[in-house]
Amino acid sequence: MKISLVQMNSQPDRRHNLEVAQALMEQAMADHRPDLIVLPEHFDWTGGTPCQKRLAADAVPGGAAYAMAQAFASRHGVWVHAGSLLEYRPDSELIYNTTVVFDAAGRQVGLYRKIHLFDITAPDGKIYAESATVAPGNQLLVYECMGFRIGCAICYDLRFSDLFARLAAHGVDLFVLPAAFTEQTGKHHWEVLCRARAIEFQAYIAACGQCGSYRASDGHERYAFGHSLVADPWGEIIAEAGRDVAIVTTALDPARLKQVRQWIPMQDHRRDLTRVGMA
Secondary structure, three states: OEEEEEEEOOOOOHHHHHHHHHHHHHHHHHHHOOOEEEOOOOOOOOOEOHHHHHHHOEOOOOOHHHHHHHHHHHHHOOEEEEEEEEEOOOOOOOEEEEEEEEOOOOOEEEEEEOOOOOEEEOOOOOEEEHHHOEOOOOOOOEEEEOOEEEEEOOHHHHHOHHHHHHHHOOOOOEEEEEOOOEHHHHHHHHHHHHHHHHHHHOOEEEEEOEEEEEEEOOOOEEEEEOOOEEEOOOOOEEEEOOOOOEEEEEEOOHHHHHHHHHHOOHHHHOOOOOOOOOO
């Protein structure tokens, strides 16, 4: 299976972001003819105030970002893992941070709403409070494409190995992670966490990020790390972007999965650890 990651520099401007996303996907199809295209987290809207984010949230199904990705998949006969978009909720002021997956006919295969929300204080004192605008999801998504079983996660989910363990229990061959890692955390943790998840669960990981800067609610510029990458089940990086807008394409080989799992048969060695003794 050939996969293309579309690394973007999204802004608080939906029309601009969707035009850029579509143009980059068109370029990916012209240059690489992938079977699966992956967009980053917040491909439809990044930055702005909490109020602006709520107003920017759109319908799923039927909103502009949803419709663009769906129409592209159908028009080009390609699977689209539509990063994440801001999903409107009619019953709440909070919104969802949502991945939607379309098959090559443009049919919705499933959706995943980000479970772990990014509420941190960064080393430079900047506060990130995703839960001020976003509600957490509570369901996992695993789907099949081109003979690969694919598990879904979004950005901050990467730090929670128990989520990946639950996905891996369903026989996942590839984790797809749309992201918008900050520059501060990314330069220390991005690569090592992506490679760790690939190694410990013996699966490919395709991590598609935002890059560049955007204006946050405090009026200051914030920077995304970029460096979208694909790592194989041995933890080797087989494709990687830099810090700028880019398309990264590579092929995933099911024989590599089989080889690594034969070398170190971790699945055969797993033990039930539900019983805990307390001293």
